[in-house]
Amino acid sequence: MKRQDTKNAVSRRTASSDSPLFSDLLRRRRKCTSQATRAIDHALLSRIEALGGGNVRAADINTAFCRRLYRSMEHDGLAPNTIRTYMSNLCTLMRIARGIRQPSMKHIIPPRQSSHKEALSADDVARLRATPCRHQSTAEAFFFAMQTALRYSDVATLRWGDLSCMREGYVLHKKMVKTGKTVEVFLNETAVGILRHKDEQQRLRHDKLRGNRLVFHDLMAYSTICNDLDEWGRESQISIPHLTFHVARHTFASVTYAADIPLSTISKLLGHSSLRTTESYIHSFSATELQAVERINSYGILE
Numbered sequence: 416m417k418r419q420d421t422k423n424a425v426s427r428r429t430a431s432s433d434s435p436l437f438s439d440l441l442r443r444r445r446k447c448t449s450q451a452t453r454a455i456d457h458a459l460l461s462r463i464e465a466l467g468g469g470n471v472r473a474a475d476i477n478t479a480f481c482r483r484l485y486r487s488m489e490h491d492g493l494a495p496n497t498i499r500t501y502m503s504n505l506c507t508l509m510r511i512a513r514g515i516r517q518p519s520m521k522h523i524i525p526p527r528q529s530s531h532k533e534a535l536s537a538d539d540v541a542r543l544r545a546t547p548c549r550h551q552s553t554a555e556a557f558f559f560a561m562q563t564a565l566r567y568s569d570v571a572t573l574r575w576g577d578l579s580c581m582r583e584g585y586v587l588h589k590k591m592v593k594t595g596k597t598v599e600v601f602l603n604e605t606a607v608g609i610l611r612h613k614d615e616q617q618r619l620r621h622d623k624l625r626g627n628r629l630v631f632h633d634l635m636a637y638s639t640i641c642n643d644l645d646e647w648g649r650e651s652q653i654s655i656p657h658l659t660f661h662v663a664r665h666t667f668a669s670v671t672y673a674a675d676i677p678l679s680t681i682s683k684l685l686g687h688s689s690l691r692t693t694e695s696y697i698h699s700f701s702a703t704e705l706q707a708v709e710r711i712n713s714y715g716i717l718e
Contacts, residue, residue, distance in 0.1 A: 434474035434515055437463055440508045454593070456508070459501050462487065473512035481505070481518045499524055533662055534669040535561075539653040546651035552633045553643040555609050559631075561663035562606040564685050568592035570660075571634055576626030578602075578610070585610070591686050598686045 441456045463471050466484055481502070488498045502524045509517055535543070540561075548554035556570050565573070569589050577589050585602040602610070613630050634640065641659070648658030655662065664685070671681045682689075 434472045435512055437471045437473055437476065437508070440473060440511045443511055444508070452504070455500060455504055459504055459508075462501070463505075473509060474515050476505070476509060476518060477516075478518040478520075478523070481520065481523050485523050533655040534666040535662060536654060539651075539655070542651040542653050543647065546647060548647045549643045550635055550639070552631060553635065553640050554647070555612070556631050556634060556640075557644065557660065557663055559606055559609045560660060561666050562603055562609075563587060563600050564664050564667040565589065565598075565600075566591070566593060566664065567637070567640070567660040570631055571629075571637075573630045574626065575628050575630055578630075594686060596686050598684065600684060 438460055441453075441460055444456075445453060462484065463476070466480070466487055467475065484505075485498060485502065488501060493501075502520060506517075506520055506524075509515070543554075548557075556567075559565070560567070560570050569591055572592060573587075573589060577587060579586050579588065583601060585607050587600045587602055588597060589600075590597045610630065613632075617628065617632060635643070644658045644660065648655070668681060668685060671684070672678070
């Protein structure tokens with residue numbers, strides 16, 4: 416009996432040493448996935464290698480390892496739906512490694528929860544405007560996102576070359592970091608005012624390399640921006656518990672919907688691939704919230 420146990424242990428060690436690295440699994444499916452999925456995969460790889468103390472082989476990712484991974488993400492405060500996305504991606508990647516016993520996820524992956532999308536009311540916007548943010552660059556980027564529906568990743572990578580002046584006014588053409596799709600947004604006076612302020616800061620009007628320069632060149636690290644927004648929201652005593660960059664995007668959706676803009680147009684401006692995704696943004700708002708945010712565009716952002 417002991418000889419058989421020893422044989423099984425040696426067999427498991429051999430299988431583990433012969434199995435591919437988890438990082439190799441990412442490379443195998445890189446060509447057939449979207450930019451957003453690749454970003455999630457790389458974030459997952461970082462977590463797995465941190466948990467495993469370096470390079471981790473596919474055979475080492477068993478059920479017990481997956482439970483530890485799940486608990487670590489819970490400890491870090493990730494939302495249940497975010498954890499579910501990570502774990503689902505892990506399952507897909509593990510299926511690429513043939514000949515390896517797949518970890519059981521039946522009692523690990525949490526059920527999908529319906530998330531409540533929160534938007535700012537007109538009073539909330541006024542409170543934010545009246546309350547200084549620790550870093551002005553964070554406030555400028557947030558308000559610009561609220562006027563254009565851009566995600567943080569798109570605001571942070573926005574370049575002057577992504578902007579153009581047409582007969583109708585200023586237009587933004589941006590290839591989204593998450594999906595790779597290009598969105599076209601006409602800029603209102605508030606957004607243009609923020610851009611003029613950033614232009615005056617950089618003094619790039621006669622710079623030949625201006626088109627490649629970042630518009631929001633002075634943004635802090637993302638962790639600092641998250642802390643800025645959380646602190647700013649608390650100090651301004653707005654109605655929602657946590658101020659995040661995505662709240663600006665939700666607010667844009669509610670403002671346009673309240674203004675009777677067709678859902679298909681809103682979906683196009685948000686860069687969504689389906690109307691169902693856009694509906695999840697819209698239907699989460701109560702009628703009272705929608706009426707409250709109708710007047711947001713009447714608020715100036717900069718003095």
